[in-house]
Amino acid sequence: MTPFLSILQPGLMTTVQDMGRAGYQSLGIGASGALDPVALRAANLLVGNDPAQGAIEVLYMGPTIEINVESLRLSFVGANAAIEILPDVRADTGTCVECQRSVVVRRGEVVKIKSLTGGASLYVGIEGGLAIDPTLGSLSTNIRAGTGGWKGRALLAGDRIPLRRSQALDRDECRLDGVSFLPSPRIRAIPGPQLDYFDEGEITHFFDSEFTIGTSDRVGMRLRGGRPLQHTKGFNIASDAIAPGSIQIPGDGMPIVLMADRQTTGGYPKIATVISADLPALGRLCIGAKLRFDPVTAEQALILRREMLSFLKDLANHVVPISRPAPPIAPLLFDYNLISGVVDARYGLDY
Amino acid sequence: MVHYRTLTAGDTAIIIEFGEGIDRGVNAMVLALDERLEGERIEGIVETVPTFRSLMIYFDPLVISQAALTEQIAAHISGIQVSERPSRTWRLPVCYDAEMAPDLGDVAAFAGLTTRQVIERHSGLVYHIYMLGFLPGLAYMGDVPQELVIPRLETPRVKIPAGSLGIAMAMSLIMPRETASGLNLIGRSPVAMWHPGQGALLKPGDKVIYQPISLREYNGLVARADAGGLRIEPVTEPLEVAA
Numbered sequence: 001m002t003p004f005l006s007i008l009q010p011g012l013m014t015t016v017q018d019m020g021r022a023g024y025q026s027l028g029i030g031a032s033g034a035l036d037p038v039a040l041r042a043a044n045l046l047v048g049n050d051p052a053q054g055a056i057e058v059l060y061m062g063p064t065i066e067i068n069v070e071s072l073r074l075s076f077v078g079a080n081a082a083i084e085i086l087p088d089v090r091a092d093t094g095t096c097v098e099c100q101r102s103v104v105v106r107r108g109e110v111v112k113i114k115s116l117t118g119g120a121s122l123y124v125g126i127e128g129g130l131a132i133d134p135t136l137g138s139l140s141t142n143i144r145a146g147t148g149g150w151k152g153r154a155l156l157a158g159d160r161i162p163l164r165r166s167q168a169l170d171r172d173e174c175r176l177d178g179v180s181f182l183p184s185p186r187i188r189a190i191p192g193p194q195l196d197y198f199d200e201g202e203i204t205h206f207f208d209s210e211f212t213i214g215t216s217d218r219v220g221m222r223l224r225g226g227r228p229l230q231h232t233k234g235f236n237i238a239s240d241a242i243a244p245g246s247i248q249i250p251g252d253g254m255p256i257v258l259m260a261d262r263q264t265t266g267g268y269p270k271i272a273t274v275i276s277a278d279l280p281a282l283g284r285l286c287i288g289a290k291l292r293f294d295p296v297t298a299e300q301a302l303i304l305r306r307e308m309l310s311f312l313k314d315l316a317n318h319v320v321p322i323s324r325p326a327p328p329i330a331p332l333l334f335d336y337n338l339i340s341g342v343v344d345a346r347y348g349l350d351y
Numbered sequence: 352m353v354h355y356r357t358l359t360a361g362d363t364a365i366i367i368e369f370g371e372g373i374d375r376g377v378n379a380m381v382l383a384l385d386e387r388l389e390g391e392r393i394e395g396i397v398e399t400v401p402t403f404r405s406l407m408i409y410f411d412p413l414v415i416s417q418a419a420l421t422e423q424i425a426a427h428i429s430g431i432q433v434s435e436r437p438s439r440t441w442r443l444p445v446c447y448d449a450e451m452a453p454d455l456g457d458v459a460a461f462a463g464l465t466t467r468q469v470i471e472r473h474s475g476l477v478y479h480i481y482m483l484g485f486l487p488g489l490a491y492m493g494d495v496p497q498e499l500v501i502p503r504l505e506t507p508r509v510k511i512p513a514g515s516l517g518i519a520m521a522m523s524l525i526m527p528r529e530t531a532s533g534l535n536l537i538g539r540s541p542v543a544m545w546h547p548g549q550g551a552l553l554k555p556g557d558k559v560i561y562q563p564i565s566l567r568e569y570n571g572l573v574a575r576a577d578a579g580g581l582r583i584e585p586v587t588e589p590l591e592v593a594a
Contacts, residue, residue: 022397022398022409023397023398024487025398026385026398026401026555028484028485028489028527029487135547135548136548146547147487147547190359191359192358192360193360194358238373238402238403239402239482240402240403240404241364241407243360243361243364243407243409246361263485264485270360274361275361276362276363298359298412301362302413302416305362305412306413309413
């Protein structure tokens with residue numbers, strides 16, 4: 001029989017995701033993919049997978065999963081969550097597992113992931129991966145499109161998710177060392193593309209404002225706080241394409257940040273676009289969190305992208321066996337949100 | 352000299368914008384540039400998204416700088432030939448029966464026409480696909496005849512079925528899946544606009560003719576589609592449109 005995971009409780013929004021689906025936006029299907037691709041990669045590395053492999057993305061409230069395979073290595077990376085391993089479905093109590101590490105579970109055991117704290121997203125890495133065929137080259141679920149992942153939808157109670165491996169490999173458990181998944185309240189963005197729809201004062205006002213995340217899902221987040229932004233020539237444009245991290249300003253003047261499951265095109269002017277290096281940090285921010293946008297130039301964003309890439313290349317070096325004593329933390333301490341102290345003189349803002 | 356603007360959409364995308372409004376000439380430039388870039392296979396371009404009036408170009412700035420990309424694109428734009436672009440033409444069966452067309456009466460009243468005249472006018476021309484977007488496989492087909500240019504519904508419907516044919520402003524659309532919508536619904540097509548695993552039936556630049564069918568024919572085609580036997584191919588014979 002095919003080894004599988006039984007979903008007993010699905011959680012709030014639990015989906016299969018990988019690095020996303022490139023190349024189909026011209027047909028109306030967005031890229032999707034993990035909201036926090038750094039955590040997804042780390043979750044895969046902890047269980048010995050290719051970092052870009054598909055894993056389970058958990059938002060806010062986790063699922064309860066019964067193990068229907070002899071043994072299975074899992075990892076949990078991202079926000080913190082109380083995770084319990086119960087000996088069977090009838091048990092009330094079990095053993096707690098920390099996040100940012102791998103663990104082996106056995107047939108009949110139940111993994112219970114409770115509310116996430118300190119972040120919106122958590123990734124469950126699965127040794128060997130899920131036995132699901134890719135759709136258009138990717139395992140990512142696109143809920144809007146009803147395509148990809150597990151049946152084009154979020155997981156439901158009763159789902160049996162097939163696995164590639166039926167037994168965990170004999171190796172040490174690992175943890176992440178010196179990597180932070182704490183969300184940053186400062187997100188960097190490049191002004192534009194529709195700068196001609198806002199006068200200079202409004203653009204300054206946008207970058208001066210502190211926002212609160214009102215609602216948020218895989219499509220995008222609606223922001224509150226600050227005075228509504230004014231458009232200079234209306235809020236309707238003939239639909240054009242929407243990049244990830246686009247910050248559009250609809251008629252009510254309150255920003256909407258568009259994320260992985262966004263529509264490919266839309267008709268509101270966009271005041272700024274979150275830089276690629278900060279998209280993972282954006283995916284960690286919870287409903288109710290405060291955030292500000294810092295303006296950067298394309299040149300600065302390029303430097304930050306390069307730093308992010310070298311961080312990702314080095315990520316495997318942050319995976320350490322749990323039995324071995326930890327190396328001194330200071331040289332490895334790495335919070336990529338704090339790497340660069342670049343200041344954009346063009347805007348005269350002192351960050 | 353072609354007029355266009357280059358806009359920055361973050362660090363991994365630029366927008367080449369040929370105009371502000373919805374216009375065939377502008378859209379032809381967008382599609383011609385897209386085709387040209389597809390043929391050139393410039394290293395560092397990840398994907399392109401043509402829309403009514405602009406082409407979004409996703410790129411990896413670590414492979415090609417924005418400046419180098421912009422420069423190469425400028426060279427391609429100056430050499431664009433718009434006129435000779437070949438396109439596919441599709442004949443899509445559409446049922447305008449009252450059962451499938453809850454807003455046909457309102458559209459007729461709005462236009463001062465009979466429902467029969469609305470159907471004749473709506474199906475009496477060749478549509479141009481400006482772009483795909485919003486949902487997988489959703490094609491923006493234009494332009495509907497001037498007398499049928501009608502605003503969106505004031506209160507959008509929470510759910511309309513897949514295959515719904517609706518109009519709003521100058522656009523005619525067939526919904527690839529069940530969705531909320533403010534379109535004025537005047538018919539339904541049994542043809543799937545999107546196949547999971549295969550992608551979209553239509554693409555930007557294609558031409559479309561609506562072929563009116565009866566409710567009975569519609570039901571027959573739906574049964575065939577459900578059994579996996581409905582295959583739609585682009586038409587090869589010369590265009591003949593009753594107008």
